[in-house]
Amino acid sequence: MELGMIGLGRMGANMAERLVRNGHRVVGFDPGAPAREQAATRGIEAVASQAELIAALPSPRALWLMVPAGDPVDRSIDELLPQLSAGDTIIDGGNSNYKDSMRRAQRLSAHGIAWIDCGTSGGVWGLAEGYSLMIGGDEAAVERLRPIFSALAPTPDTGWGRVGPSGAGHFAKMVHNGIEYGMMQAYAEGFAIMQRKSDFGLDLGQVAQIWRHGSVVRSWLLDLSAGALERNPQLDGIAPYVADSGEGRWTVAEAIDLDVSAPVITLSLLERLRSREDDSFADKLLAAMRNEFGGHAIRKS
Template sequence: MAGADIAVIGLAVMGQNLVLNMAEKGFRVAIYNRTVERVDETLVAAGPLADKLVPCHSIVELVAALEPPRTVLLMVKAGTAVDESIAQLKPHLSPGDCIIDAGNADYHDSMRRDAALKADGLDFLGVGVSGGEEGARHGPSIMAGGAPKAFERIGPLLTAIAARYEGTPCAAYLGPAGAGHFVKTLHNGIEYADMEMIAEIYGLMRDGLGLKPAAMAEIFERWTKGPLASYLIEITAQALRTTDPATGRPIVDVILDSAGQKGTGRWSAIEALDLGVAAGAIVAAVEARGLSSAKALRAAVSKTLGDAPRERIGEATPELIADLEKTLLAGKILAYAQGFEVMATASARSGWTLPLDEIARIWRAGCIIRSSLLDRIAGAYAKDAGLASLLLDEGFAAILADALPAMQRVLGLAIGKGHAAPSLAAGLSYLQQLRSHRTTLDLVQAQRDIFGAHGFERIDQPGTHHGPWGGTAG
């Protein structure tokens, strides 16, 4: 039974919600899941939208339900599950058909899959989708990369289901295969840093100021109406004011402090290191999640060395709360600056020409890191597409100059009183190094020349030089 506009394989929460989003926008969707019971469950969940769905219980049936040229969207677990789904589909597809991987994927895999499918005359789009369950259902941010002609054909559907910011769709074609998933990876890296920095400020409020969750919720609620306005600040306030129905305690007090991760944050850190771009705030956030999961090791070290003291840093005065707000604002800007610099460097190396202003625009709604700062970021890159760093934009430079004294005060208190703030501290260190006319790496160059004869440049003479060390160690 042909007639479907698109097929979706993978009906877990994200896949199911995307299906319902498509159906609500008027598209006819063929659906299939390896566990076929999910197909029937999706029909039930669809309610009045069920007449827009074509339930299928095999790959053959799914492909037959599509009008050519066919489009099949995969919402399955990253890695081998994607390759297995493609292998099952390929014998039933024809040249000109398109496979979309809309899950989180390593962009290297997307490039490999594109090349393999292109050899068989098939198109491939690697599409980053951000917004969680709610975004998938009502409008995510969509980052596409792959065959331009495939996006030209399928783009209207992706645009129709995307979030809107002041009427503008938060969906864009960003470049060749790999570009969409790379941008989604860096979105998630920035997300890791943003979440970790918020958690570090929460920790200072809880352990350094002795505030209860309800009092912290009020502060974060106020911050949603200022320069920190963002989805993550909103849900932080929501989490802090929520009570656990089983115990009557604040829900955050009964949640185990061990955070999971699915790979994209780690990939963003790896890519930054591979490209030689400083992204310490992102890397520190990834490491913080890893340490949080090492519960047994943390318990052992705590027993050996004693608990970190986490002494009070002061009273919750309006002045100190304002310092915390400025510290978090500066940290967020620095995390964005690092993420966008990684994207710019990857774009130059790969020949993608990533539109950084457009990326900021499509992140303004639907995605997890949507915030008021993204309008400013879009404007900065629209004004200067070759901007080497957000720190060079006059507007952001002014914000950071104003916030820097507060950030130094807060982190000085935090470290001095035994509080961990790895991502914020990494952000401050990054900023301080960038502001330094002369760093301490002259000594590192001397060391490298002594033990390895690597040579160094001089400030007063051109060329490569060696020191008068009197011999080098092996």
């Protein structure tokens, strides 16, 4: 099958290469010449413009977007739309908000173009291990592209599926990332407790390796943690600053809108925000209040 890939950053190029390895033709475009040059060494037919990409694909075309969420997706659609024909399909494999995906599906439907939102998980390991794909959109359009999804997934029949109509794929991926936040926070806190218990002299890498086999807390995240601790037991050179992609925030907002209690996911998001505070005014005020009402000592900075 033939596919156009727009956005040849690390993940987009990896996905395109996995498709090529599985016998599919991929024509790719990226505004950056270095990305196009690198993609060409991986079996991807890199072109210098979206117009060239569209011209290189047979109808009905399938175009996969791997661009940042938000305005870049809408700008890509604005540029593509005049060049596309009824029956073509656009797939958004990025981390878009599901409400945006619903809006875009409605817009493209008026032109006879299918929109598929594909929540994609797998990160840098996806090229070798396959990607988990949560797909939303028209059932017939998804079925037509089954060979693409089957090739990207860990196996043709596992790790992917159409989960519902437009927006459902990115909604499922949003919740997936919210759960991920909570799991990561629990691991981080547990290992921090063990690290602080210095009189036991625990080898955290060893503990992680033990937990990987037979334990009820074993997981791929634990596997990755074990690897990180083995390479760098004290995590030297790593700043205690944790970024977020935005999907944890959307998950918490959705939980509030739906009256669903989600304290673990919410607190894990707040802890990420807290990690970025080098000079916390809130903590200073807490110390000042303790001094005011109880005369507790204040540490000078």
